[in-house]
C-alpha cells in the first residue's frame with residue numbers, strides 16, 4: 001500500500017476514514033464520544049450516549065432527529081482533528097454479526113480495535129477482526145479501562161498475537177493498574193502521560209522525557225512502579241517488533257495504545273496515531289480497472305442504504321463512499337447499473353455536530369444521497385465511465401423463516417415492506433417457486449425480531465415468522481441448459497431472490513452435495529456480488 005503510491009492532493013491526503021470494532025461494553029460509545037469532543041464536534045461528553053439510548057426505541061430516535069440532536073443515526077461522522085479530517089463510520093451495534101457490518105468495513109481504510117483491559121480479545125472482536133483480515137485492513141488497537149484492575153500488559157499483547165495472528169507493537173506502556181494506574185509512557189515520543197482522575201474530561205498532562213534514564217521520571221513515578229516500567233519497556237523493546245508503517249498498512253502489525261476512554265486518557269495519543277499512521281484514502285478495487293483516489297474524476301459506491309429516516313416521506317439515504325476525485329454539490333453523475341444520469345443536488349455530509357448539506361467532498365469522504373429507491377447497495381456512481389466497484393458481497397443467510405402477514409388482507413403490503421428491507425440489505429427475501437408467501441433469510445437470529453418490529457412500526461403490519469423446512473440458500477449459475485434441467489427437476493427447492501436471481505433452497509448439506517454430484521455443470525455459491 002505504501003510502496004509506489006503517488007502523493008495525494010493535500011485535501012485527500014488529510015482524510016482518515018475508519019470504523020471502530022469491539023465487543024459490546026468494551027467502550028466504543030465512550031471512545032466515539034471523546035473523539036467527537038476532541039474533534040470539536042460536541043461541546044460536552046454525554047451527548048453520544050444519550051443518542052445511543054434513544055436509538056433503542058425508534059420513536060425516540062425520530063424525536064432526537066427532529067430536535068437535531070447529534071448526527072443522523074451516527075452512521076457516519078466527520079470532524080476535523082488538527083489538520084486532518086476524520087470520517088468515522090459506525091459499525092452496527094447489535095451483537096449478531098450481519099452483512100451490514102461487513103459492508104461498512106468495505107467503506108473504510110482502517111479499523112480501531114477496542115478491547116477491555118480486563119477481558120482481552122472477546123468473541124465479537126474476534127469475528128469483526130476476521131472480517132478486517134479478509135480485506136487486509138490496517139488495525140490500530142486501543143486497550144481500554146486501564147483505570148480498572150486489568151491483565152498483565154504482556155499477557156494482553158500475547159493474547160492478541162496468538163488469538164488474532166497479528167504482530168503487536170506497543171505505542172504506549174501502562175504504568176501500574178487499577179487504583180494504582182498512573183498513566184502511560186509514550187514509547188513513540190518518549191513522553192510521560194499522567195492521568196487526571198479528578199476531572200474525567202481533562203486531557204492528560206504530558207511531560208517530555210529524554211529517554212528512560214531521564215531523572216525527571218523519578219519525580220513523577222514512585223520507585224516501585226518505575227522499576228517495573230523500566231524492566232518491562234526494556235523487555236518489550238527486545239521481544240516485540242518496532243512500529244513498521246509498511247506492516248501496519250498491510251494489516252500484519254497493530255500498534256497498541258493503553259488508556260481509559262472514560263477518563264479521556266490515551267485518546268488523544270490514539271487520535272495522533274490515526275493521523276500519523278492511519279492510512280490515507282486507498283485505491284478501490286473495481287471492474288474493469290482499479291480506481292485511485294487521486295483521479296480527478298469523481299467516483300463512489302453505495303455501501304449502505306437506510307430507509308424511513310423520515311417516516312412521513314418514505315425516503316432513503318444511500319451512503320456513498322467517494323473513491324476518487326473532488327465532488328461538488330449539483331454534479332451530474334452516472335448511475336452505472338442503469339446508465340442513467342443522476343443529479344446529486346442535495347447530498348448530506350455527516351458533520352458530527354449536525355447533518356449538513358454537502359457543498360463539496362473528496363475521495364475518502366462519506367456522503368448521504370437522499371433518493372426514492374434508485375440507489376442500491378453495491379451501486380457505483382461515476383462521471384460517465386462504466387466502472388463497477390467490486391468486493392461488496394452478499395452472503396447466503398444462515399437462518400431462514402417463513403414470513404406471513406398477521407392480517408391476510410394486508411399481504412400486499414408485506415411484499416413491499418420485505419422488498420424494502422431486502423434493498424436496505426437488512427434481510428434476504430426469497431420467493432419459492434411452489435407455494436405462497438416469502439422466505440426471509442438473515443445471518444443472526446436477532447434480525448428476525450428487529451424486522452418484525454420495524455414492519456409493524458413502519459408499515460402498521462403485524463407479521464409472524466415461522467420455522468421453514470429450509471435452512472439455507474445457494475445462488476445457482478452455470479450453462480443455461482444445465483441450469484434449466486436442474487431447476488425443472490427440483491422445483492420444490494427453487495426460488496428467486498429479491499433481485500430475481502435463481503436460488504436453490506436447501507435443507508441439509510446433503511442437498512448441496514447431491515446437486516454437486518448429480519449436476520456437475522451447475523454451480524451453487526454462498527455469496528453473490530451485489531450488482
Ligand code: G4P
Pocket residue numbers: 022023024025026027028029030031049144145146147148259260261262263
Ligand atoms: P460500548 O459502546 O462498547 O458498548 O461501551 P460503552 O462505551 O457504552 O461502555 C460500556 C461501559 O463501560 C459503560 O459503563 C462505560 O461508562 C464504561 N467505560 C467506558 N470506558 C471506560 C473506562 O475507561 N474505564 C471504566 N472504568 N469504565 C469505562 P456503564 O455502567 O454500562 O454505563 P454508564 O452508566 O457509565 O453510562
